[in-house]
Amino acid sequence: MAKIIDDETMENVCLLAKLSLEGEEREAARAEMQKMLTYVEKLDQLDTEGTEPLSHIFGSENVFREDEIVNGNQKDAMLFHAPRTKDGQYHVPKTIG
Amino acid sequence: MKQYETVIGLEVHIELATKTKIFCGCSTEFGGEPNTHTCPVCAGMPGALPVLNRQVVEFALKAGIAANCQINQLCRFDRKNYFYPDNPQNYQISQLYLPVCHDGWIEIETSAGKKKIRIHEMHMEEDAGKLIHDEWEDCSLVDYNRSGVPLIEIVSEPDMRSAEEVISYLDKLRCMMQYLGVSDCKLQEGSMRADVNLSVCEAGSGVWGTRTEMKNLNSFKAITRAIEAERERQIELLEMGKPVIQETRRWDDNKESSRAMRSKEDARDYRYFPDPDLPPVHISDEWIQRIRNTQPELREEKQQRYQDELGLSDYDARVLTESAHLAALFEKTAELSQNPKKTAAWFMGEVLRLIKEYGTEPEKVCFSPKHLARLICMVEEKKVSPANAKKVFEHIFDEDTDPEAFVREHGLGIVQDADLLQRVLQKVLAENPGPLSELLGGKEKVFGFFVGQMMRELKGTASPEAVREALMEEIKKNRR
Numbered sequence: 001m002a003k004i005i006d007d008e009t010m011e012n013v014c015l016l017a018k019l020s021l022e023g024e025e026r027e028a029a030r031a032e033m034q035k036m037l038t039y040v041e042k043l044d045q046l047d048t049e050g051t052e053p054l055s056h057i058f059g060s061e062n063v064f065r066e067d068e069i070v071n072g073n074q075k076d077a078m079l080f081h082a083p084r085t086k087d088g089q090y091h092v093p094k095t096i097g
Numbered sequence: 098m099k100q101y102e103t104v105i106g107l108e109v110h111i112e113l114a115t116k117t118k119i120f121c122g123c124s125t126e127f128g129g130e131p132n133t134h135t136c137p138v139c140a141g142m143p144g145a146l147p148v149l150n151r152q153v154v155e156f157a158l159k160a161g162i163a164a165n166c167q168i169n170q171l172c173r174f175d176r177k178n179y180f181y182p183d184n185p186q187n188y189q190i191s192q193l194y195l196p197v198c199h200d201g202w203i204e205i206e207t208s209a210g211k212k213k214i215r216i217h218e219m220h221m222e223e224d225a226g227k228l229i230h231d232e233w234e235d236c237s238l239v240d241y242n243r244s245g246v247p248l249i250e251i252v253s254e255p256d257m258r259s260a261e262e263v264i265s266y267l268d269k270l271r272c273m274m275q276y277l278g279v280s281d282c283k284l285q286e287g288s289m290r291a292d293v294n295l296s297v298c299e300a301g302s303g304v305w306g307t308r309t310e311m312k313n314l315n316s317f318k319a320i321t322r323a324i325e326a327e328r329e330r331q332i333e334l335l336e337m338g339k340p341v342i343q344e345t346r347r348w349d350d351n352k353e354s355s356r357a358m359r360s361k362e363d364a365r366d367y368r369y370f371p372d373p374d375l376p377p378v379h380i381s382d383e384w385i386q387r388i389r390n391t392q393p394e395l396r397e398e399k400q401q402r403y404q405d406e407l408g409l410s411d412y413d414a415r416v417l418t419e420s421a422h423l424a425a426l427f428e429k430t431a432e433l434s435q436n437p438k439k440t441a442a443w444f445m446g447e448v449l450r451l452i453k454e455y456g457t458e459p460e461k462v463c464f465s466p467k468h469l470a471r472l473i474c475m476v477e478e479k480k481v482s483p484a485n486a487k488k489v490f491e492h493i494f495d496e497d498t499d500p501e502a503f504v505r506e507h508g509l510g511i512v513q514d515a516d517l518l519q520r521v522l523q524k525v526l527a528e529n530p531g532p533l534s535e536l537l538g539g540k541e542k543v544f545g546f547f548v549g550q551m552m553r554e555l556k557g558t559a560s561p562e563a564v565r566e567a568l569m570e571e572i573k574k575n576r577r
């Protein structure tokens with residue numbers, strides 16, 4: 001049986017994901033997450049005894065770049081996508097600390 | 098009151114001296130206009146692909162090997178997930194499961210003697226962007242120039258027991274990194290940052306207390322103050338029978354106190370997982386061997402060599418090797434002047450004096466070794482007096498002046514011209530008939546007066562020996 005997503009888990013997930021879900025929205029998200037967990041739980045039926053955990057599927061290693069500057073000033077293009085900017089910087093809600 | 102012991106471990110972030118960022122070809126140069134060193138990779142645009150800078154691995158290996166670490170020959174990057182505007186990807190690429198180096202040690206020296214501090218691990222990671230608060234609009238502004246700048250984080254074991262040991266450990270790390278050319282380690286510019294983990298326990302009890310982590314320490318002074326304040330704060334709590342809470346605290350240097358960061362700032366659940374964008378790094382035996390073979394001479398070896406080969410004192414060798422940059426300047430100058438002892442005397446004297454007088458850093462000293470070497474030779478060859486050489490050196494130190502040209506243009510060279518010496522001598526004698534008759538009458542004290550007068554006329558450009566000689570000659574002549 002998959003882990004039940006209780007209120008406490010919901011609270012923690014919202015905190016970590018910086019989401020403020022209330023009422024129906026919150027219930028819907030909880031139900032969807034529960035479904036995902038139940039789906040993924042199927043993996044537990046497999047026998048993984050002696051199987052190494054896999055982190056990368058392509059088997060490549062040591063993909064490097066040399067330490068050379070190839071990017072110039074792309075400030076305008078970069079900031080173009082930002083909803084709001086000021087003095088060449090991204091304008092975001094006030095952070096704490 | 099009970100006796101307490103302070104137990105300290107450090108997490109030190111060191112910014113690597115690469116030209117480009119860890120995963121993209123943007124410049125790492127300090128102090129550019131906001132967001133001028135950014136691209137889709139370091140600004141966290143969806144779909145951008147990070148590619149590892151080989152030099153970062155090289156530097157991490159150099160640091161790890163110098164600190165006697167084991168190398169994880171298969172190492173990997175992991176994503177550390179958190180949401181904050183300084184982190185545009187919403188995860189920081191770091192190493193949790195297979196850090197590049199682990200289980201090393203470095204030796205520190207304090208008034209109590211030598212001690213080994215164990216290194217738990219060193220891992221590679223990327224720096225975050227910079228947030229500034231905008232008072233006018235009460236919002237935050239983000240500059241991603243620092244985002245993606247390569248760092249190594251060096252995590253020590255909790256082996257330190259005092260602020261003195263902590264400072265000694267940091268000094269040692271800083272010196273080591275500078276010698277390796279891995280980082281310039283400037284606390285003020287943030288290229289070296291230390292977080293302090295501290296707990297107190299009753300001396301001899303062997304039961305460790307709960308630790309706190311202190312952030313925002315920007316100078317050695319702040320670190321020392323923060324350690325002392327946190328030790329007192331924890332002891333006070335324990336004495337009142339209250340528990341120490343495990344938390345992250347932020348040091349405020351102006352208030353000289355710390356406050357607990359809110360739990361939202363301190364979400365400890367980072368949900369690390371291997372970064373699928375970055376293939377694992379396999380570090381071969383050959384690679385490690387090559388790094389070992391090319392490690393530069395570190396401070397301890399240099400110090401020993403200065404004593405053994407150059408015949409310097411223990412004290413001079415210690416002082417001259419404090420800064421890797423100054424040691425390199427010294428060596429080059431000594432090589433060119435062919436006179437290590439005189440060169441050492443100049444560095445111990447004038448170079449350090451001017452550094453202190455100008456309040457500058459040894460790393461910023463930038464005169465050409467050939468200019469000081471030439472000046473040293475000129476003194477030896479009696480082409481300039483030691484007193485004038487010091488004046489010339491100030492110009493070498495300030496503007497990297499060529500000493501030969503300077504001495505010529507300013508007439509500071511020792512007068513080789515016998516006629517000139519004679520002319521000045523006759524002038525001085527004629528202007529001081531009173532003292533002259535005293536001198537000829539055998540009053541020895543007046544001799545010094547005439548030497549002084551002549552040196553003044555010649556603006557110090559004559560050798561005192563030559564002046565004395567000419568004067569003695571004159572006396573003998575007049576006595577005859």
Ligand SMILES: [Zn+2]
Binds near residue numbers: 121122134136139140
């Ligand atoms: Zn970039």
